[in-house]
Amino acid sequence: MADRSAKFNILKLVKILSFSLLFVVLVCFVAAIVRTLTFDVNAGLQLAHWEKTNNIASDINQHQRKELLENFRVFPTVFSSHLVQHEVVANYSHLFWVPGSDLALVPYMLLAHIDVVPADESDGWEAPPFSAKEIDGFIYGRGTIDNKQSVMGILQALEYLLIRGYSPRRGFFIGLGHDEEVSGFQGAMNIVKVLKKKGVQLVFVLDEGLAVLDGVISGLQGPAALIGVTEKGQATVKLSVFKAPGHSSMPPRESSIGILAGAVKRLEDNPMPMLFGGGPDRRTFEHLAHKFGLPLKFVMSNMWLFSSLIGRVLERRPDTNAFVRTTTAVTMFNSGVKVNVLPSLAEAYVNMRIHPAQSLQEVLEFIQSTVGDERVKMELVNGFDPLPVSSYDETSFGFQTIKKTVLDQFPQVTVAPGICIGNTDSRHYTDLAKDIYRFAPTWIRPGDTQRFHGIDERISKKNYEELVIFYFNLIQNCDIKELPSPHSAGHEL
């Protein structure tokens, strides 16, 4: 009898538990649906009352459109205006200072770099890489999207503003580095030294980096302007194996090349863990969530449940994979001088880009344990941690002013914070500015991400003009004394 009653009680308990579980699942499901329908972390300041400082119209007439392309190198007004101070730093880099009329306003700084990575026409370019040849409305050439578009865009915008009688209320600096592609140790670092000596502090810095992605994020309706609020860290590690040299007719069981190749293969076969979901990468997708159709909108609005699923999808393509983990790239491999000599030394360079959720130290430990062979020596050539995350809330002057400028010009775009997957000169500016952003409105469409440091780097004439207008408007927008209050959104009668 007691047995039957115990059995009955257990059955009852199981029933109650099942119902409770079902109830909890149901509540979660309803909450997730409600969240999907209402989720929009990106409503922002767009409806607020912005002080109007962009009083000079940005129209470019037919004559100027022609001149804009012809005068690709010439900015006579910038270099002759009494408003602009210019100095050459470290022999080749340029620093400009345009003082503002209101000394109480903290200046900002625009950055770009004039150097480029090498390019070889024989790699298969459609046009010679230093010809700036125009094909179907695109200018082909090394540097057109990394980063001459910003160098020229900033200077051309300033040229137009000065011609049209502009003088800023908020002062600003322009820094054009000459060695960004080899880490900016001369250009950016010396510009920073000059500014530090003058005691300069900046309200924000805007450098190259992310872009307007159009059709690059699968499922997103419309283009996304991702503003880099941090950038990945980097570790360049040299791996080397020494072995006694000798005659190739009497080889040992393992050569220095073979041992090193095994180490490199282990690194490629064991990617660093997928880390999507903990930091600014998650915020990117939360900002974009309302621009996905169902069922993706449901997924993006409920990152607490689906972040690992999103990460798994993003890791499938090299450009989006870079967003979700520390990447491993073997970029150089050297050994051997003659076909019948066993080489004593084999060397390989591994370039890792460190996700914001990891540190340089963790990455070095990972390489060591993955290589797992004492014969392979490891040397850190250059490395640094991921950069601090800049502000992107509604009180963030730099982020909101850049966002407004983007949205005024491209209303169809959704703006979101992002992680810059490459490195920039701006990483040397952390002592001068708390807020550093990496963005230019360069339009990147499917297939374009491979053009960075690759073949057929190009920019459309239309996009170049848009860049000029962007900087033209941004400079004027920065003249506001402060951001509007988020509560000033217009409801008055």
Ligand SMILES: CCCCCCCC/C=C\CCCCCCCC(=O)N[C@@H](CC(N)=O)C(=O)O
């Ligand atoms: C879900 C988001 C997907 C993100 C897709 C990636 C979009 C790609 C857009 C822009 C490409 C990023 C290029 C960043 C600029 C890199 C500048 C550069 O090349 N820097 C050198 C500097 C150096 N030597 O350290 C670098 O190697 O990083």
Ligand SMILES: [Zn+2]
């Ligand atoms: Zn660059």
Ligand SMILES: [Zn+2]
């Ligand atoms: Zn580059």
